[in-house]
Structure formats: C-alpha cells, structure tokens
Amino acid sequence: MSFKGIVTQKWTGSGCGWGLEEGAWLNLLAPPTSVPPLPAPPPEVLPELPEVPAIDLRRLILDHAQAPEGAELGAILGPDWPRPRVARAFALCLELCAARWLKLEQPRPYGPITIRLRPPRQ
Structure with missing residues (x-):
C-alpha cells in the first residue's frame, strides 16, 4: 500500500510537522481494492507404483x-x-x-x- 499523496508536510505554528490530508485516514482503513490472486499450488508428485491388476x-x-x-x-x-x-x-x-x-x-x-x-x- 502506498502512502504517496496521503502524507503531507504541514506548517504549524510551532514548527514543521507531518500530518494527513483531510479524509486520508479513511483510505488507510479501507480494504485494498484489488487482491492479487494466490499462486497455484505446486503439482503433487506421487511415486509410480507398479500395480498388480x-x-x-x-x-x-x-x-x-x-x-x-x-x-x-x-x-x-x-x-x-x-x-x-x-x-x-x-x-x-x-x-x-x-x-x-x-x-x-x-x-x-x-x-x-x-x-x-x-x-x-x-
């Protein structure tokens, strides 16, 4: 998750401080809009057993x-x-x-x- 554009530098009367843009905290609490798919599980390799009919x-x-x-x-x-x-x-x-x-x-x-x-x- 990127905070680019959410965190801004503000000037306060006592000095320089870091703050959030108005309403930006809502973006931090919201679930991500797209979730990458899970990778496919590796193929299961079973040993070859000669089967008696x-x-x-x-x-x-x-x-x-x-x-x-x-x-x-x-x-x-x-x-x-x-x-x-x-x-x-x-x-x-x-x-x-x-x-x-x-x-x-x-x-x-x-x-x-x-x-x-x-x-x-x-």
Whole structure:
C-alpha cells in the first residue's frame, strides 16, 4: 500500500510537522481494492507404483486357497507390498467370500486370517 499523496508536510505554528490530508485516514482503513490472486499450488508428485491388476490378485488368492489346510492371508501378501495393494487384496477376499468362493476364518481379533476354498455345492 502506498502512502504517496496521503502524507503531507504541514506548517504549524510551532514548527514543521507531518500530518494527513483531510479524509486520508479513511483510505488507510479501507480494504485494498484489488487482491492479487494466490499462486497455484505446486503439482503433487506421487511415486509410480507398479500395480498388480485385480485379476492377478484374485488368481493369487484362489491358488493359495486351494491347499487342503488353506493359507494365511499374511503369508500370501508380500512384506514389501504398499498398503493400497494389501487393502485391495483383503477387499478381494471379502468379495470372494460374499460370492461363496472362499471361506475366511479368524479365530481371535487381530489374529491371522485363514482362507480356504469352499467346497462346491452338490
């Protein structure tokens, strides 16, 4: 904000002093007439993760579930898998369970999840 033209030098009886032009204080209290736009945020750079297609996850889960004793879900999932892929694999297990392809068992809360193929209907 510029004070050019607002502040003037006045002569007073006792000497030189600084003052404001009449009504200039109103300009100091008024909000600016134009506000510059905010700069655009920098583009968010996300690391590229190779995604395993859902059909490959489904095949992986069904292949492991074919064992007679079943398989632990934690053993199927890789330790270096990112959280979104682990969540997708778990969601696929729930979908396959709802479609009556798999049977999921978890004997205690926060314990391992065992997956087995459901026997075919007679």
